[in-house]
Amino acid sequence: MSSPISPACARPEPALSRREVMAAGAASLALAALPASTHAAAPPALAELIARVTEGAVPERARITFDIPQLVENGNSVDVAILVESPMTEADHVRWIHVIAEKNPFPDVARFHLTPRSGRADIRATLRLATSQKVAVVAALSGGGYVMADADIVVTLSACIDGG
């Protein structure tokens, strides 16, 4: 389990406080500054990318319905829908949902921050995927645990190299 001072064990806050906004902002900027390709020859494995956001904890494969097309029409705009089973109460809610695209130049794609006022942990968004790869979503629960889901997707080439 993570150390007592890690955010995973911190007392859950009902709203996005200024400090949490600043801290999370700094963390996500730091993640963005580390492209997969600046590491050793092979980009970090998906497991490592996940461990970075969970601070080492292994998420449970449960509770998440992750909708993403298996065959993507155009990598420029890919629809995703993420639903995490959660009562979204003060005591038990999803704090954030993080999306990782393992082979994108910058694999940390997005993070959605929710609160008990969200009612549901129900997100849709459009992403940009560089190539065929595994896409993972990791959700942080207020109780301190993590859940995840992933999908293998294929990005096809358009018909003509037409220069746009």
Place this chain on the structure above:
Amino acid sequence: MSAAGRTSAIALLALAGAAAAQEIKPGSAFLSPQMQRQQEDEARNPGWLWVEQGEELFSRRDGTAPTCLSCHADPRQSLRGAAARYPQVDATSGKLINLEGRIEQCRVDRQKQPAFGYESQELLGLTAYVASLSKGVPLAVSAEGAAKPFYEAGKAFYERRQGQLNLACTQCHDGLVGQKLRGDTISYGIGSGYPAYRLEWNELGSLHRRLRACSLGVRATQFDYGSDDYLALELYLAVRAKGLALEAPGLRR
């Protein structure tokens, strides 16, 4: 003509018309069901972001120039159906003019403002807005009268082999419709969804931009935006699509 003769002539015409109309499907018919839904969803189709910009430009005052609105009051009514009649021959100049051309003509001749320029964000916005006012209206472009020579030129372009790949539009867009070209399904190449938000472009673009992409696709000369070649082709395509609903702002791959 006898009654019998008239009946069979009408029947033949109806068959010819029906055959053509039955075959030709718009580009949206070749989209996944999800993309088809997205095209129709004003909360989701990014093309509406340009329509919004166009609507704002339509009433924007540029110094002392009259606004579009000052001549085209109540555009939802007054301009409904207008976009479905382009391209057309401009009565004054005798030249073939498309919707983009007409908007620029108004801007320069009547509003006394500098032209926006083809494929500028402003012209795209205005074209998308004016076209959206005719959304669902059946295309009604004439191939007759003054338009006839332009129609013939467009038809010749469509049937002519071009480029390093030595392909004519008709070979794919009539002969190979429904077949796969890598990840894509070949359509009739109708163009009734333009201006369209194309995922490939990450933005909205005009029909001429799409035609330039087609030309590059077969490694042929890319003609200029607003060129006579593409205008004539645009006319031919619009006649080919007669009766199909105008779809702007379209959503395409």
Place this chain on the structure above:
Amino acid sequence: MASFNARITMPAEAKAGEIVEIRVLVRHPMDRGGQVDSEGRVVPRKILNRLTVTYAGEPVFRYDMHTGVSANPFVSFTTRAVETGDLTFEWREDGGATFTRTARLVVT
């Protein structure tokens, strides 16, 4: 120059306690940068990196975006209708520029 517009689709009215879906579409090229321009300079990244939504002053949703978010991004999220009030949407762009839009929710 491209203008910033945002299309926010949500009900104008909701019953207290009801969960409303809010759909947001914004115009932005979300340029991931890295390309080399005609003068040999590397194009810098310029994306919207954050959307913060507050409801009657309380933050209710935040979307941290990186280069893997599409151009002209769409996002949809939910929030409980608690009181009549304004929802404020604030986007932050690389470089610090911010864009704001407001939508009112009447709660009966």
